[in-house]
Amino acid sequence: DxxxxxxxxxxxxxxxxxxxxxxxxxxxxxxxxxWYRQLPSQGPEYVIHxxxxxxxxxxxxxxxxEDRKSSTLILHRATLRDAAVYYCILRDVGANFGNxxxxxxxxxxxxxxx
Amino acid sequence: AAGVIQSPRHLIKxxxxxATLKCYPIPRHDTVYWYQQGPGQDPQFLISFYEKxxxxxxxxxxxxxxxxxxxxxxxxxxxxxxxxxxxxYFCASSKWVGGSSYEQYFGPGTRLTVT
Numbered sequence: 001d002x003x004x005x006x007x008x009x010x011x012x013x014x015x016x017x018x019x020x021x022x023x024x025x026x027x028x029x030x031x032x033x034x035w036y037r038q039l040p041s042q043g044p045e046y047v048i049h050x051x052x053x054x055x056x057x058x059x060x061x062x063x064x065x066e067d068r069k070s071s072t073l074i075l076h077r078a079t080l081r082d083a084a085v086y087y088c089i090l091r092d093v094g095a096n097f098g099n100x101x102x103x104x105x106x107x108x109x110x111x112x113x114x
Numbered sequence: 115a116a117g118v119i120q121s122p123r124h125l126i127k128x129x130x131x132x133a134t135l136k137c138y139p140i141p142r143h144d145t146v147y148w149y150q151q152g153p154g155q156d157p158q159f160l161i162s163f164y165e166k167x168x169x170x171x172x173x174x175x176x177x178x179x180x181x182x183x184x185x186x187x188x189x190x191x192x193x194x195x196x197x198x199x200x201x202x203y204f205c206a207s208s209k210w211v212g213g214s215s216y217e218q219y220f221g222p223g224t225r226l227t228v229t
Contacts, residue, residue, distance in 0.1 A: 032216075043118075043204045043220030044157060087156070100208070101147060101159040101170055102218060 004088045009109045012078050020073040020108055022088030027068050032091050035062065035073050036102065037084040044087070044102075047073065083112045116140055118221035120205050126227045127195050135190040135224045139207030145169070146188040147218060148180060151202040163188060164210070195228045202226075 005023040012018040024033065035047040048055055048062045050071070055062040061074040075082055087107040091100055119138040127133050139146050145164045149157040159172035163182035174180075177195075182188045192199060202225050206218040 038157075043206070043223050044218075045220065046217040049216060085156075100145075100218075101162055101172060102149075102157070102206075103159065104156040106156060 004090060004105050006086070006088055006105065006108045008106060009111065011111045011113055012075075013113050014080060015077055018075040018078045018082070018110065020075075020086050020088075020110065021070065022072070023070045024088070024090055025069045027090060028092070030092050033062065033064060033068075033071050034089045034091055034102070035060070035086060036089060036104075037082075037086045038107075039081075039084045044104075047086070049091075078110075078112050080112050080114065083110055085109050118205055118207050118219055120203075120221040120224050122224060123222065124225050124227075126229065128229055129195055129197060131195050131228075133192045133195060133226060135192070135203050135205075135226070137188045137190070137205030137207075137221060139186050139188070139205075140209075140219055143207035143209045143219075144186065145208045145210060146182055146186070147206040147208075148174075148188070148190050149204040149206065149220075151204065151223075152198075153201070157204060160190070192226075197228050200226060200228045 032049050032051050034049040036044045037047050038044045048060050050062045063072045085107040087104050089102050121136045147162040148160040151157040160174040161180050162170045166182045177193050180190045202223045204220050204223045206220045208218045
């Protein structure tokens with residue numbers, strides 16, 4: 001799996017936007033960019049994914065660089081509940097059936113300041 | 115909406131004992147994944163099953179085995195437990211749709227403590 005690089009930690013004030021960066025300079029053409037997060041004492045939770053175009057859902061937005069070597073997860077208005085470890089993960093869209101394991105890197109620990 | 119169910123939620127075993135962890139995927143999901151998360155570490159993939167057949171294998175010790183049953187639930191069997199097996203064990207499920215499964219839905223985890 002292609003490698004991703006994220007900052008170890010970030011802080012943000014409550015009710016402000018948060019931009020979480022991810023570098024993936026060795027991304028291949030068939031790699032989707034996925035984001036998961038893990039709240040304290042819980043299992044990981046899917047946030048968003050994309051291939052080339054920017055994506056929006058009810059949780060967040062994903063901005064993908066034109067060359068796809070980096071991406072940014074955007075939380076538009078952070079709440080205390082968004083404090084978690086955020087993982088940027090690449091997954092090969094051409095993987096075989098049931099062969100789409102998630103390879104978690106170190107992730108970014110996001111702290112929200114009230 | 116139904117979520118992934120794992121049982122038990124907590125398990126305490128002694129060294130050299132055996133443990134069985136169970137996972138009930140979301141209805142109609144055809145793929146199950148097992149992950150191990152040690153203290154202060156990130157989740158690590160162990161093994162996965164698609165339509166009851168093993169589909170991928172990660173750094174799973176030979177002392178561990180797993181299977182997926184006809185009703186799609188899965189069990190992770192761990193024998194000769196060691197102190198280092200103490201961890202959170204997550205099960206995730208997904209459904210293969212149109213060439214990829216995209217999202218994995220994780221259960222709450224089983225916390226295994228080996229003493």
